Amino acid sequence: MxxxxxxxxxxxxxxxxxxxxxxxxxxxxxLLYVEGFKSLMTLSCETIVFKVKNAVLTVSGQNLxxxxxxxxxxxxxxxxxxVERV
Numbered sequence: 001m002x003x004x005x006x007x008x009x010x011x012x013x014x015x016x017x018x019x020x021x022x023x024x025x026x027x028x029x030x031l032l033y034v035e036g037f038k039s040l041m042t043l044s045c046e047t048i049v050f051k052v053k054n055a056v057l058t059v060s061g062q063n064l065x066x067x068x069x070x071x072x073x074x075x076x077x078x079x080x081x082x083v084e085r086v
Contacts, residue, residue: 022052
């Protein structure tokens, strides 16, 4: 039996799962912008580890630095070799 309410709730649930995800934009190999930033876990010149919505990201490279950090976003600069979802 068709239920408009159940179908609507399924669509809302699918949409909310996408909204809770994080987004990344990488410019070349020197700038990484991340939306969905939650907290910083590790910070060094070679590794930055931080929590995002539904995951943990590890950024590896050389001369890494946090260029900008605000509520929900982080921008990392330096020679970025690898971005891993843990």
